Amino acid sequence: MKKLSVFIAKGGTGKTTTAVNLSAGLAERGKRVVLVDADPQGCVSSYFNIEPTGGLAELILGEKIKLVRLRNNFVVMTSGGSRLWDVTGKLSQTPDRYTHVSKAFARLRDCDFIIFDCAPSLDVLTYNVLNYSDNVLVPVSMDYLSALSAVETVNAIHRFRETGNGRVFGVLPTFYDKRTRMSRIILRMIKDHFGKLVTETIIRTNTQINEAPSTGSTVFEHAPYSYGAADYLNLVDEVDARL
Numbered sequence: 442m443k444k445l446s447v448f449i450a451k452g453g454t455g456k457t458t459t460a461v462n463l464s465a466g467l468a469e470r471g472k473r474v475v476l477v478d479a480d481p482q483g484c485v486s487s488y489f490n491i492e493p494t495g496g497l498a499e500l501i502l503g504e505k506i507k508l509v510r511l512r513n514n515f516v517v518m519t520s521g522g523s524r525l526w527d528v529t530g531k532l533s534q535t536p537d538r539y540t541h542v543s544k545a546f547a548r549l550r551d552c553d554f555i556i557f558d559c560a561p562s563l564d565v566l567t568y569n570v571l572n573y574s575d576n577v578l579v580p581v582s583m584d585y586l587s588a589l590s591a592v593e594t595v596n597a598i599h600r601f602r603e604t605g606n607g608r609v610f611g612v613l614p615t616f617y618d619k620r621t622r623m624s625r626i627i628l629r630m631i632k633d634h635f636g637k638l639v640t641e642t643i644i645r646t647n648t649q650i651n652e653a654p655s656t657g658s659t660v661f662e663h664a665p666y667s668y669g670a671a672d673y674l675n676l677v678d679e680v681d682a683r684l
């Protein structure tokens with residue numbers, strides 16, 4: 442069972458979009474995937490228009506959960522909605538505060554991939570998820586503040602690894618637009634700084650990727666011939682080959 446979290450401590454860089462489309466693409470390949478919404482904003486539920494109940498918050502609390510089967514091989518654990526804010530608040534006051542997610546997932550079997558869509562903050566819940574994950578994918582959009590945040594995020598993951606778990610699988614450039622000078626500069630900056638940690642895959646800015654959530658579909662369903670679908674297929678290949 443491979444455990445990957447999608448995280449950067451910066452909002453709006455394409456974490457949810459990446460977690461959803463990577464999960465869906467791996468499932469289409471025949472891998473059994475559980476996508477976990479580890480963000481109290483509940484964007485995975487919003488994406489697929491499902492009720493965010495019986496999810497991660499309930500699992501951590503030891504209550505009954507309800508996994509939602511979305512497609513063949515593709516199951517979602519919702520965040521539990523706003524309850525996840527309260528649960529996160531309580532976690533920090535407990536002993537072994539970074540091990541709750543690991544304990545809660547200990548009995549989960551029968552899947553090939555667990556993919557976590559994280560919130561854009563390095564709080565106690567995210568540390569729990571990192572601690573349980575073996576790998577972290579860091580989506581960075583092509584702007585200066587995201588690039589700085591990627592540096593801070595990767596440093597924090599490396600620091601956390603000294604006592605916990607979670608290695609950086611890759612830094613994934615998102616919102617790339619080759620026509621803009623900024624995209625080219627930021628991509629160069631990221632490659633110079635992170636070297637081989639930068640994924641082969643680059644996700645370009647693409648209207649169809651942006652449209653897909655409004656129809657509750659993945660980019661592969663919404664626009665299979667778009668370059669958004671092609672980019673996410675490359676990511677599926679890369680993760681499948683290297684993880």
Ligand SMILES: Nc1ncnc2c1ncn2[C@@H]1O[C@H](COP(=O)(O)OP(=O)(O)OP(=O)(O)O)[C@@H](O)[C@H]1O
Pocket residue numbers: 451452453454455456457458459480484559560561615616617644645646647648650651652654
């Ligand atoms: N490659 C892309 N091209 C165009 N639009 C995109 C692309 N990736 C994501 N988007 C859009 O950008 C917005 C932000 O993406 P997303 O929600 O995936 O970011 P996020 O990092 O999960 O945000 P948050 O930090 O709030 O959780 C969404 O409206 C999404 O549809």
Ligand SMILES: [Mg+2]
Pocket residue numbers: 456457458480484558559
């Ligand atoms: Mg998100």
